[in-house]
Amino acid sequence: MASVKQLQITFDCAEPERVARFWCEVLGYVVPPPPEGFATWGDFDRSLPPESQGSAFACVDPSGEGPRLFFQRVPEEKVVKNRLHLDVRVGTGLVGEERLAVLEAECARLVALGAARVRLLPADGVEESCLVMRDVEGNEFCLD
Structure with a gap:
């Protein structure tokens, strides 16, 4: 049986570099x-045929541990909820008010970068609280 050596997460988007740079900051x-x-x-991009310029961008974990993120331009707009989303784990191990404070602080930082807050999913006795958000092109993700 083959084992996975690397994982890349690919985003379909309208503006690959803009979305990539947002996720670099996140x-x-x-x-x-x-x-x-x-x-x-930019030099590389200008070497491509005009129809391919600005069509893709990527970012990587500087430690080499996390997956590469690849952003590719697609013609259609996002119209429905994602079937897959990222959980950005900022509150791991925290509970209650301490967790909420960390989630809210990170939410404020990301909103300043262009993200949008959607809603708080409060703790329910099984799962801890998390915040549902959208990136700069409306892709859902959670602060967990």
Whole structure:
């Protein structure tokens, strides 16, 4: 049986670089170096045919542990709820008011970056509280 060596998460979006840079800020990810022979990603992008320029962007975990995030331009707009979403684990191990304070502080930071708060899912005796949010293009994610 084959084992997975790497995992990449791909986002369909209208503006790949904008969405990638948002997620870099959320997760502490970085933009990898451009391909050999190019000083910047802009230089690389300008080398592509016009219809391919701005069509993709990526970011990576600087520690090399997290998955690569890849953002690709698609023509259609997002119209329904995601079937898959990311949980950004900022409150791991915290409960009650302490957890809520951490979630709210991170929510405020992300709203300043262009995210939108959707709703609080309060603790229910089984699961702890989490905040449902949307990124800069409306993709749902949770602060957990």
